[in-house]
Amino acid sequence: xxxxxxxxxxxxxxxxxxxxxxxxxxxxxxxxxxxxxxxxxxxxxxxxxxxxxxxxxxxxxxxxxxxxxxxxxxxxxxxxxxxxxxxxxxxxxxxxxxxx
Amino acid sequence: xxxxxxxxxxxxxxxxxxxxxxxxxxxxxxxxxxxxxxxxxxxxxxxxxxxxxxxxxxxxxxxxxxxxxxxxxxxxxxxxxxxxxxxxxxxxxxxxxxxxxxxxxxxxxxxxxxxxxxxxxxxxxxxxxxxxxxxxxxxxxxxxxxxxxxxxxxxxxxxxxxxxxxxxxxxxxxxxxxxxxxxxxxxxxxxxxxxxxxxxxxxxxxxxxxxxxxxxxxxxxxxxxxxxxxxxxxxxxxxxxxxxxxxxxxxxxxxxxxxxxxxxxxxxxxxxxxxxxxxxxxxxxxxxxxxxxxxxxxxxxxxxxxxxxxxxxxxxxxxxxxxxxxxxxxxxxxxxxxxxxxxxxxxxxxxxxxxxxxxxxxxxxxxxxxxxxxxxxxxxxxxxxxxxxxxxxxxxxxxxxxxxxxxxxxxxxxxxxxxxxxxxxxxxxxxxxxxxxxxxxxxxxxxxxxxxxxxxxxxxxxxxxxxxxxxxxxxxxxxxxxxxxxxxxxxxxxxxxxxxxxxxxxxxxxxxxxxxxxxxxxxxxxxxxxxxxxxxxxxxxxxxxxxxxxxxxxxxxxxxxxxxxxxxxxxxxxxxxxxxxxxxxxxxxxxxxxxxxxxxxxxxxxxxxxxxxxxxxxxxxxxxxxxxxxxxxxxxxxxxxxxxxxxxxxxxxxxxxxxxxxxxxxxxxxxxxxxxxxxxxxx
Numbered sequence: 001x002x003x004x005x006x007x008x009x010x011x012x013x014x015x016x017x018x019x020x021x022x023x024x025x026x027x028x029x030x031x032x033x034x035x036x037x038x039x040x041x042x043x044x045x046x047x048x049x050x051x052x053x054x055x056x057x058x059x060x061x062x063x064x065x066x067x068x069x070x071x072x073x074x075x076x077x078x079x080x081x082x083x084x085x086x087x088x089x090x091x092x093x094x095x096x097x098x099x100x
Numbered sequence: 101x102x103x104x105x106x107x108x109x110x111x112x113x114x115x116x117x118x119x120x121x122x123x124x125x126x127x128x129x130x131x132x133x134x135x136x137x138x139x140x141x142x143x144x145x146x147x148x149x150x151x152x153x154x155x156x157x158x159x160x161x162x163x164x165x166x167x168x169x170x171x172x173x174x175x176x177x178x179x180x181x182x183x184x185x186x187x188x189x190x191x192x193x194x195x196x197x198x199x200x201x202x203x204x205x206x207x208x209x210x211x212x213x214x215x216x217x218x219x220x221x222x223x224x225x226x227x228x229x230x231x232x233x234x235x236x237x238x239x240x241x242x243x244x245x246x247x248x249x250x251x252x253x254x255x256x257x258x259x260x261x262x263x264x265x266x267x268x269x270x271x272x273x274x275x276x277x278x279x280x281x282x283x284x285x286x287x288x289x290x291x292x293x294x295x296x297x298x299x300x301x302x303x304x305x306x307x308x309x310x311x312x313x314x315x316x317x318x319x320x321x322x323x324x325x326x327x328x329x330x331x332x333x334x335x336x337x338x339x340x341x342x343x344x345x346x347x348x349x350x351x352x353x354x355x356x357x358x359x360x361x362x363x364x365x366x367x368x369x370x371x372x373x374x375x376x377x378x379x380x381x382x383x384x385x386x387x388x389x390x391x392x393x394x395x396x397x398x399x400x401x402x403x404x405x406x407x408x409x410x411x412x413x414x415x416x417x418x419x420x421x422x423x424x425x426x427x428x429x430x431x432x433x434x435x436x437x438x439x440x441x442x443x444x445x446x447x448x449x450x451x452x453x454x455x456x457x458x459x460x461x462x463x464x465x466x467x468x469x470x471x472x473x474x475x476x477x478x479x480x481x482x483x484x485x486x487x488x489x490x491x492x493x494x495x496x497x498x499x500x501x502x503x504x505x506x507x508x509x510x511x512x513x514x515x516x517x518x519x520x521x522x523x524x525x526x527x528x529x530x531x532x533x534x535x536x537x538x539x540x541x542x543x544x545x546x547x548x549x550x551x552x553x554x555x556x557x558x559x560x561x562x563x564x565x566x567x568x569x570x571x572x573x574x575x576x577x578x579x580x581x582x583x584x585x586x587x588x589x590x591x592x593x594x595x596x597x598x599x600x601x602x603x604x605x606x607x608x609x610x611x612x613x614x615x616x617x618x619x620x621x622x623x624x625x626x627x628x629x630x631x632x633x634x635x636x637x638x639x640x641x642x643x644x645x646x647x648x649x650x651x652x653x654x655x656x657x658x659x660x661x662x663x664x665x666x667x668x669x670x671x672x673x674x675x676x677x678x679x680x681x682x683x684x685x686x687x688x689x690x691x692x693x694x695x696x697x698x699x700x701x702x703x704x705x706x707x708x709x710x711x712x713x714x715x716x717x718x719x720x721x722x723x724x725x726x727x728x729x730x731x732x733x734x735x736x737x738x739x740x741x742x743x744x745x746x747x748x749x750x751x752x753x754x755x756x757x758x759x760x761x762x763x764x765x766x767x768x769x770x771x772x773x774x775x776x777x778x779x780x781x782x783x
Contacts, residue, residue: 023763023766096755
């Protein structure tokens, strides 16, 4: 059986990839994917701990996390569509009007 | 035999009905509401007489009535007192009810001549005011507790304001009305504090009975009953403070120095109003209030001393100003202030009956003088300057003879009503002064001096108005007055001549005849009320309380005292006779030089009060305003300025670029983890 810390390492690596994508990339679609990676890193954590403790709660939570991710994608795609209609681009650094 | 007492509220409610009728239906009525007022006050007069008769003829508990009509705040454990409206009938209030309803009735009749016949407009308003005033004053008189008394005390003040300002389109009356309102309100402020203090101290405001506050105060001084005192004062000292607070309202309403300045200005109102409100009844409310709670004042020698001194000083002070005035009603106004000073002197000097007696006679003869002045004013086409009159004696004999009767009473000439009452005032003060309280002699001296001034200004007024030769064309041919003016004058003239008979104490002392009827009447009330004269006498003489002892100055002293006051009055009158009873009088007071200027300006009291307002209050208010604007507002503005400045800087991190937000979030998370790592000892 693979030890839990390997899962955690995997999860940390996936989360870091997602974070990197958010901090450096400009396309809104990449953003969406990066957020998806970070959510799934969390899900891996849940499942890994569930396995370690022999408790199903973590797996159930992971299911909720996936449903949440699906909902988030639906809304995120909607936002991206509106973004494109207004600015003719999906570069997230261009729209800066939502401020003081 | 309680039947008649059940009708006591109706004495006040009848004029209230006439107020409503005059206000809403007055303009459709033939006399614009006058008839409703006459009927209502006539009814009140009949009921009052019946009540007074019942008090005088019953014995024991039936000779009075003390009931609660309506409780508008029930007492509870957290507020252990009830606020209620009630009726208290004892000899004092029965007497006052008769006086008020009598004068009110006569003034309503007189108003037919003074207002209706002169073609005034706005008469429904006038009669509504008179009705409301009669209602408030009568309800004040039978009030059973001090809160109810305060409420109606304020209502009469309101009516006074409304009626002084009756001719509101002219310049003078509205200003005089405002002044009267503000000056009396200044005194009432202290009265209100006093009312609250009485409730806080005793938990009751009742005037009569064993649960009344005067009696509780008496027991508290005996150590039989615990009361709350404040400011760390002992019981006696605290009762004195309460007494002096209530006295503030009394001094405002009864026009005592230094709150007397409103009364001469109040003469801007219609003359019947002056007769009713500013001479006979409302101004008496203050003195009546002291008499009403005399059982309380009798406990405090200090409060009594202040009352006596204020009274004596006011009597003399106002009389000197009356000497130089040129307008008929002004002279009468100052004489009113002076005469109320006598009543206060009597109350402070331990002469309770004397004060009530003088209150009664003064109400009659001063109302008479004002109505007489009103008659002269009609005749003179509303010119009040005495120097434009003269020689009216032969042209209006009814007015002359009644006015003369009133003047003789005012000056205190034997055997008119004023002689008996003023003599008793001075005699009572003298014997108590010679007894245990020598300080009263100061008040007595001032009162005695004022007698001479009273005689002088009264007869200066009479001679200038009625004697000599007419000095203007109007005085040659004055406008005639009708029955509705002469009728009230005759009634009051007869009373002013004979009313002294109700309490001829000197005669009693000389002959032993039992004719001090007023004294006996004021002692008729039920013992349980503790408002009878002999009870007050016991309180006054008790060394634990006022400690007033009367000196026995014998028959000789009695005669000397009477002769002294009569002699001084005659001397003043005689001087006026010498100087002014000539065909072509000249203004002899001019010889007073600068003193006359001082007197004509009322000792610069008005200027002083205006200075108090503009020279003292306005700068203080301005300083307070500056403090508010700069310090208080400055702090508040400073806080908002700092916030706005900080916000303008910090908002720059809101770039609107979503990636920056993500970076900040990450940074925050890292810092948080690092913080927990360091403090939690992970490394």
